Amino acid sequence: VAVTAPMARLHLPSLPTLLCCSAASLLLLLRWQWRRRLWKKVKEVQLKHERGVAQMEKIWLGFRKKVGAIISTVGGCKGGEAPTPPRLIAVRAGCISPVGFTGSPQALQITRETNCITEYMWESETKFQQAVRPEKPGLLFGVPVSIKDSINCQGYDSTIGFASNINKPAAEDSVLVQVLKRQGAIPFVKTNVPQSLISYDCNNVIFGQTLNPTLYTRTSGGSSGGEGALIGGGGSILGFGTDLGGSLRLPAAFCGICALKPTGNRLSKTGHGMVAAVGPMAKKVETLALAMRALLCEDMFNLDSTVPPLPFNEEVYSSTKPLRIGYYETDFFTMPSPSMRRAVREMKQLLEDAGHTVGHGNNPLHRDQEWRLQIHESCHKFIAQWKKLNLDVMLCPVLGPALPVGYPGKLAVATSYTILYNCLDFPAGVVPVTTVTDEDEDEMENYKGHYGDHWDRILAKGFSGSVGLPVAVQCVALPWQEELCLRFMREVEKLAEEKNRIV
Numbered sequence: 001v002a003v004t005a006p007m008a009r010l011h012l013p014s015l016p017t018l019l020c021c022s023a024a025s026l027l028l029l030l031r032w033q034w035r036r037r038l039w040k041k042v043k044e045v046q047l048k049h050e051r052g053v054a055q056m057e058k059i060w061l062g063f064r065k066k067v068g069a070i071i072s073t074v075g076g077c078k079g080g081e082a083p084t085p086p087r088l089i090a091v092r093a094g095c096i097s098p099v100g101f102t103g104s105p106q107a108l109q110i111t112r113e114t115n116c117i118t119e120y121m122w123e124s125e126t127k128f129q130q131a132v133r134p135e136k137p138g139l140l141f142g143v144p145v146s147i148k149d150s151i152n153c154q155g156y157d158s159t160i161g162f163a164s165n166i167n168k169p170a171a172e173d174s175v176l177v178q179v180l181k182r183q184g185a186i187p188f189v190k191t192n193v194p195q196s197l198i199s200y201d202c203n204n205v206i207f208g209q210t211l212n213p214t215l216y217t218r219t220s221g222g223s224s225g226g227e228g229a230l231i232g233g234g235g236s237i238l239g240f241g242t243d244l245g246g247s248l249r250l251p252a253a254f255c256g257i258c259a260l261k262p263t264g265n266r267l268s269k270t271g272h273g274m275v276a277a278v279g280p281m282a283k284k285v286e287t288l289a290l291a292m293r294a295l296l297c298e299d300m301f302n303l304d305s306t307v308p309p310l311p312f313n314e315e316v317y318s319s320t321k322p323l324r325i326g327y328y329e330t331d332f333f334t335m336p337s338p339s340m341r342r343a344v345r346e347m348k349q350l351l352e353d354a355g356h357t358v359g360h361g362n363n364p365l366h367r368d369q370e371w372r373l374q375i376h377e378s379c380h381k382f383i384a385q386w387k388k389l390n391l392d393v394m395l396c397p398v399l400g401p402a403l404p405v406g407y408p409g410k411l412a413v414a415t416s417y418t419i420l421y422n423c424l425d426f427p428a429g430v431v432p433v434t435t436v437t438d439e440d441e442d443e444m445e446n447y448k449g450h451y452g453d454h455w456d457r458i459l460a461k462g463f464s465g466s467v468g469l470p471v472a473v474q475c476v477a478l479p480w481q482e483e484l485c486l487r488f489m490r491e492v493e494k495l496a497e498e499k500n501r502i503v
């Protein structure tokens, strides 16, 4: 007995210990159950996603066989008539396809392989079949549009990449989607984002990683990365995303397409996850202009009274008056890759040759300037310098070429070129102008960055091995001057196309 008593004390835990252990086990069990339920939901959504993509492919192939490529941009005027604004014509042989492909037979395969779609909108098919051309069709009548996951579409989840948001469909369309529909557009898919949207990569636990359509080891960019890959790969002609630090412009630049981040409230921000600017993405600047023209209408102003009632200014957009352009090649924060620098330098020359005045713009992030001032004060200082230089618009770099998958998570600082214009709230767009050359790649040997620190070393690695990838420039205008920004982008696009045709 004298021996067993202490042993018994050793083996029998005290009551508080017992209670603690039981509580911990219960918590672990509950957590395990909760995670299991979540994973079940994720699996269900993945299956639904698979079925949706398969259905979309079926319709796409069937339609392609029937009528071939369906979407084209038309505009101008027939002899003697007044010029008509360009429109996207989506009707052929009396029917419309829900898949906005541009005619490339590879587009479907790229759409699948890049993993850019989160949900196919099943009802879009019937909407296309039943669409009857009204007497006064909206500017986007019959045009299939893709929508970023985080923008609310009635009946569909806005997951923002969180499994906990599964099966919580939006009760109503965001104002943007309502106006798109009133203009005749037909949303047909929702597209992938990074979890939380605070990243310019595009990966989450539900839908996984979206890849770049030009090179699958690279990221599509983010957070509107699903849109970038889908449009870049030819699976949609017009899509919509949001931008708080570069989320429209970075995926566009990485995937070789155009995007416009308007002034914060030029388009309604009601009905999506973040208080970020909403904007269009497309292969052509003309398509972005068409989207803005369609959206800046009475419906938008009535549905959201916080949006200033400024209709699309055709006169500014169609003007051919030479522009006064400021430019800079580096922000002295993130050293541009050789191709980023060359893209700006070559475009500066082309713009000058085309009769515009191009001079040094002010350099917003130069270390000698007091960038640490309050944003509001910085904004006024920036505008004052812009006006002193008598500028219409600014030409500057945008991060590129596309970084390898996973790199954006290590390189938040590299958003400096884009985030600046969110802080200042200026409209800013990107236009692809060139691709990385062998010479750019050779020059990467000397890339040290402005600081030679850890970030610069990762960036150097990320930029390397990129021959052939698209590189864009950024075009900026003063607040509320989206039309001027688009007009400048159109000019840049035209000059780049002409040059690339000759080269």
Ligand SMILES: CCCCCCCC/C=C\CCCCCCCC(=O)NCC(=O)O
Binding pocket: 197, 198, 199, 200, 222, 223, 224, 242, 243, 244, 245, 246, 247, 248, 274, 276, 277, 333, 365, 412, 413, 414, 415, 416, 419, 420, 423
């Ligand atoms: C102004 C110059 C200072 C440059 C310093 C940059 C530091 C950046 C720190 C955090 C940025 C985090 C990445 C942001 C990615 C933006 C993605 C985005 O726009 N999301 C919003 C959306 O999807 O709407």
